[in-house]
Amino acid sequence: MTSPLRILALGGLGEIGMNCMVMEIDDEIIVIDCGILFSDLDHFGVEFVIPDFAWLVERKDKVRAIILTHGHEDHIGALPFLLKSGIRAPLYATHFTSLMIRKRLDEYGLMDSVDMNIIRAREKVELGKFSFTPESVNHSIVDAVALLIDTPLGRVIHTGDFKIDPTPFYGSMMDLSRFKKAGEEGVLLLLSDSTNVERCEHSMSESRIYERFEALFAAAEGLTVVAMFASNVARMGQILEIASKLGKKVILSGRSMEANSRLAVEAGYLKEYQSVLISLDDLHLRDRKDVIVISSGSQAEQGAALLRMAQGEHKQIQLGKGDLVLMSSRYIPGNEKAIGRMINQLFKQGAEVLYEAVHDIHASGHATKPELKQMIEAVNPRYFVPIHGEYRHLVHHARLAGECGLAEDRRVVAVNGDILEITPDSIRVAEKIEEPRVLVEGREGNDVSKLVLKDRRQLGEKGVVFSLLVRNRDSRRIIAGPDIIARGLASEQVESWLLEEAKNRVRHLVQEHELQMATTGVEPDLQENIRIELRRFFLANLGKKPTVMPIILDL
Numbered sequence: 365m366t367s368p369l370r371i372l373a374l375g376g377l378g379e380i381g382m383n384c385m386v387m388e389i390d391d392e393i394i395v396i397d398c399g400i401l402f403s404d405l406d407h408f409g410v411e412f413v414i415p416d417f418a419w420l421v422e423r424k425d426k427v428r429a430i431i432l433t434h435g436h437e438d439h440i441g442a443l444p445f446l447l448k449s450g451i452r453a454p455l456y457a458t459h460f461t462s463l464m465i466r467k468r469l470d471e472y473g474l475m476d477s478v479d480m481n482i483i484r485a486r487e488k489v490e491l492g493k494f495s496f497t498p499e500s501v502n503h504s505i506v507d508a509v510a511l512l513i514d515t516p517l518g519r520v521i522h523t524g525d526f527k528i529d530p531t532p533f534y535g536s537m538m539d540l541s542r543f544k545k546a547g548e549e550g551v552l553l554l555l556s557d558s559t560n561v562e563r564c565e566h567s568m569s570e571s572r573i574y575e576r577f578e579a580l581f582a583a584a585e586g587l588t589v590v591a592m593f594a595s596n597v598a599r600m601g602q603i604l605e606i607a608s609k610l611g612k613k614v615i616l617s618g619r620s621m622e623a624n625s626r627l628a629v630e631a632g633y634l635k636e637y638q639s640v641l642i643s644l645d646d647l648h649l650r651d652r653k654d655v656i657v658i659s660s661g662s663q664a665e666q667g668a669a670l671l672r673m674a675q676g677e678h679k680q681i682q683l684g685k686g687d688l689v690l691m692s693s694r695y696i697p698g699n700e701k702a703i704g705r706m707i708n709q710l711f712k713q714g715a716e717v718l719y720e721a722v723h724d725i726h727a728s729g730h731a732t733k734p735e736l737k738q739m740i741e742a743v744n745p746r747y748f749v750p751i752h753g754e755y756r757h758l759v760h761h762a763r764l765a766g767e768c769g770l771a772e773d774r775r776v777v778a779v780n781g782d783i784l785e786i787t788p789d790s791i792r793v794a795e796k797i798e799e800p801r802v803l804v805e806g807r808e809g810n811d812v813s814k815l816v817l818k819d820r821r822q823l824g825e826k827g828v829v830f831s832l833l834v835r836n837r838d839s840r841r842i843i844a845g846p847d848i849i850a851r852g853l854a855s856e857q858v859e860s861w862l863l864e865e866a867k868n869r870v871r872h873l874v875q876e877h878e879l880q881m882a883t884t885g886v887e888p889d890l891q892e893n894i895r896i897e898l899r900r901f902f903l904a905n906l907g908k909k910p911t912v913m914p915i916i917l918d919l
């Protein structure tokens with residue numbers, strides 16, 4: 365009897381980002397995508413979240429391949445951490461994706477340690493019990509693929525991120541007939557992108573942006589700044605082409621923008637427009653209305669070019685009346701407030717700002733409900749598991765599969781950590797592992813434990829109080845102090861009164877302790893008693909318990 369196919373998401377099921385899917389049959393494992401999730405905890409120092417690879421590390425000798433569907437950070441960003449955890453398996457990616465991976469791994473000095481294999485659409489790769497054929501899909505990055513994976517139990521289709529774009533700027537519409545053909549041959553399981561399942565209109569084509577941009581660029585009275593993701597090579601290509609047509613020049617602003625455009629050229633894109641590009645240093649030599657700046661920082665990231673422009677702190681680009689800023693990207697959940705603030709600041713500089721809420725100047729890279737339906741109907745799988753989405757997206761997507769005729773026992777809403785077991789005639793959650801995620805700060809990827817996060821939250825919200833005393837080591841008597849220092853507690857005036865009163869409390873406590881020692885000969889735990897007393901005191905007077913650090917120095 366054949367063993368079941370086991371599927372485990374280490375990320376991407378229950379959130380948008382951190383996509384990472386593991387498939388296992390017997391002693392063979394393949395990993396599909398390995399991304400990060402941008403953190404909304406960044407005010408506590410957590411920059412991003414990565415999957416916890418512990419489950420995989422325990423089985424590292426079984427890992428046959430790591431396959432990357434496309435080059436977005438939420439699909440490749442955690443690769444350095446996967447490699448650093450000791451998992452070594454050949455990587456498989458299309459050309460542009462492999463270049464994005466190379467850039468990412470180079471930052472960590474890890475490129476030499478990987479075996480990178482370039483895959484091409486429709487060229488089958490054999491891996492043992494698994495084999496797979498990449499199929500081109502439309503998405504907001506070039507060279508994105510879905511995977512048609514053959515297993516001894518049947519075929520699995522993993523869509524990666526996709527949309528169905530009849531008129532993409534690069535390439536052509538993804539070929540649904542390939543999915544249909546697979547469906548006719550029989551598909552055991554469909555795993556499909558749920559990001560935009562809540563949208564009912566067919567997604568906007570990338571090339572519809574062309575006309576809008578052309579009209580806006582032609583009518584420019586001042587500098588035009590387009591803020592977008594640096595990985596969107598097709599968007600970059602469109603802007604360069606329009607600029608070339610209108611006799612305008614383009615400046616790439618931001619390190620990632622320049623780096624990615626170089627990678628795009630290496631992968632065969634954007635080559636023909638290189639003469640349109642000028643250096644930022646030459647901006648002052650040009651009429652502003654003839655220049656378009658493509659800028660990173662659409663998520664209001666700290667230090668990014670666009671935020672500096674908004675704050676009036678960009679050395680070479682000062683925005684003012686007549687200038688136009690186009691926010692041509694989606695808002696990553698969690699960034700909305702910061703982006704809103706930045707847009708306000710851009711208006712304050714005098715610039716006009718167009719953003720998605722009121723002007724269609726961005727086309728999403730994800731399929732909406734009608735396209736997702738087309739996918740399910742084309743594939744007509746035996747089983748369906750929605751992927752890449754917050755929990756509600758997964759629920760809606762599973763319902764959509766129901767509307768397409770899949771009975772309830774053929775669709776499963778799974779979350780990260782669920783181990784699904786699939787046989788030709790059953791699907792079930794067989795096991796669960798603990799929520800597989802690691803909070804990360806800093807380039808080296810130091811993880812932030814839940815305890816550390818709790819401390820930071822406590823310090824940030826409630827402040828900290830130090831109480832200092834000096835004690836004679838031999839006599840055990842207090843010889844100096846108390847001194848009390850506070851940070852982040854209350855306004856200066858309130859604080860100075862509070863600290864004076866807190867000092868009295870500690871003094872009083874010290875007297876009590878010394879009396880107790882003299883009469884009973886037993887030394888009480890002064891440190892702990894100060895902590896309890898001060899927390900009680902601040903709760904009564906401030907309505908909150910700051911972190912109290914009683915320090916007693918023995919001299």
Ligand SMILES: [Zn+2]
Pocket residue numbers: 434436439503525729
């Ligand atoms: Zn993507």
